[in-house]
Amino acid sequence: MQICYEPIGVMHCELKEPAKTPSFYSRSEIKGEIEVYGQFQEGLTGIEACEYITVIFHFDRSEGFELIQRRRGVGELSGVFNLRTPRRPNPIGLSILKLERVEGNRLFVGNVDMLDATPILDLKPYAGIERD
Amino acid sequence: MQICYEPIGVMHCELKEPAKTPSFYSRSEIKGEIEVYGQFQEGLTGIEACEYITVIFHFDRSEGFELIQRRRGVGELSGVFNLRTPRRPNPIGLSILKLERVEGNRLFVGNVDMLDATPILDLKPYAGIERD
Secondary structure, three states: OOEEEOOOEEEEEOOOOHHHOOOOHHHOOOOEEEEEOHHHHHHHOOHHHOOEEEEEEEOOOOOOOOOEEEHHHOOOEEEHHHOOOOOOOOOEEEEEEEEEEEEOOEEEEEOOOOOOOOEEEEEEEOOOOOOO | OOEEEOOOEEEEEOOOOHHHOOOOHHHOOOOEEEEEOHHHHHHHOOHHHOOEEEEEEEOOOOOOOOOEEEHHHOOOEEEHHHOOOOOOOOOEEEEEEEEEEEEOOEEEEEOOOOOOOOEEEEEEEOOOOOOO
16 A cells, blocks of 8 residues: 655755754754745644644655664664664654744744755644643 | 655554544553554564654545644634644644553554554654653
């Protein structure tokens, strides 16, 4: 079964090289701008109330995967589903980004850990394990 | 740009009807079993150490979307990206499930809020906004 999606937007930020990309959003001080394509802009209504948003994206520069990888390329060996590596069977990324402000179809975000031009698949309000 | 994935597994649980599905994982007491397809089983190595896992799935029984919807069908109007509704431009779901145990290619999970037979796209260790 093949499941196909189309990006709803794109990330704009200074990160151009995978090797220089922070390994985890909570440790990133990089800021960026998510451009949501015009036809989806109305779907942002109310999102400005969120302090953090969940961003689901496509690792478009990741090629192939291994089921067992080293944590961050150098640590212990682990299964891919126990890692956040971009080299996954389905190269889907997930980050929790700080939402600093919204201007029209642009979301200004902090804690960016994805490359410039990354296709964005979905946005959701952030919810951890404890609250709705 | 079309981005296509193949499921890496499938949810087995008692939830058969969308209307009876808990609206949020943290409020669900339903248990279920994620079957990871055999060719990906090795990718589960080490996952048993996780108390919670992030499950990314496809809302396969969702049809169409509106950019503005009512929260849980009855609440205030809000943009789709400010809601967890299944009726999304890309019907991607995200739940944080309690990992109770692992047996081979089967993950026994709690807090289930997705329908039986839901295609699973990816699994990641749970990480909120504070820790790695």
